[in-house]
Amino acid sequence: MGIQPAIFAHTHYTGVLRPPAEAESLPSWAYTDAEFLERERERLFRAHWLCIGREDQVARPGDYMTREIAGASLIVVRGRDGAVRAFHNACRHRGARLLEGEGSCKAISCPYHAWVYGLDGMLVGAPDTEATIGFEKSAHFLAPARLESWAGFLFVNLDGRAKPLTEHLGDCPAFHAPWSLQDMVVTRRNVFEVECNWKLFIDVFMEYYHLNVVHPSSIAAAYGPADPMERVRGDWITVFGLNGSSALLLQDSARAAALPAVPGLSGRSAKGTRYSLIYPNMPFACTTESMWFFEIDPLAPGRTRIGMNMCFPRSTAALEDFAEMAQACYLRWKVAIAEDNTVLERQQRGLASPLVRRGRFSHLEEVVPRFGAWVAERVCDPA
Ligand code: FES
């Protein structure tokens, strides 16, 4: 064992681990320090389930997509047998990256020396290897990544040691059953980078406290007050609140209610939005017409890549004028995310100051200290 840096000493985190109304924020180095991020990658990202997209994004046999997450590059591909699999995106010959982006293929061929793999990862072609002694193609299949799914979401576990996905999720599926997420499809995916720590992006997505200040004329009116946070089982948290106007549209949009509600929604679920975070890095929101989810990948302590996915019920996406009607929803997100990102980049710059001190929390942002405590519990050294 090497020397443990002092930044992980338990004494720095006792205030973070208190109940939300008594808690203080994580130390500033949790947002700026490379060593801290490396430990988060190891203990939070590689050790847990990471959402890397949805089954409907690889709908037919041969469809594939690639994802970068926590330093790993992965291929997600649907096989001829209909099963979706994930592989490390590196050739078993001399390591070249095999695929980029997304598309459809009959087999996976390496761009360097043309080794060819089936959609199940087996090596089926390795030119001019007859003279290679003891070389068995069957021993050189693509390295699989552990993959499980829930409601159409695909999750990978990079270190192979996470508990089963169902245990990780706990009662998350029951809380989200009203939205029939298995019947949704991704209609748009954007990837962008923000100059802030990955946790700050999750905080701003989940909390209500900033709405009137950061989004006064765009989306603040869409949200009523949030309910007190519900107690949940599993590695996730959630906040539900009734909508003011549609959470899907800019508040001055004339096209409110143009898109149909999620089929089968009823009761309070039909009048509000549920914001949830599946630890460590999958914030998502279910509202009356749609769902959106994020893949959050820390590139550096102060830089984060975000995959943003807008989803609608399959029946909505099949409407003749869907593409046109969806533009208003996409615009709402473009505007709100730009407003959030501006303030996040200022927050990151502030946190980089050596004079920064710990903060305390409003009850309107209870998710933030809860998320902070989940991180601290796993990252800091034992007491
Ligand atoms: S590195 Fe892939 S075939 Fe050589």
Ligand SMILES: [Fe+2]
């Ligand atoms: Fe926001």
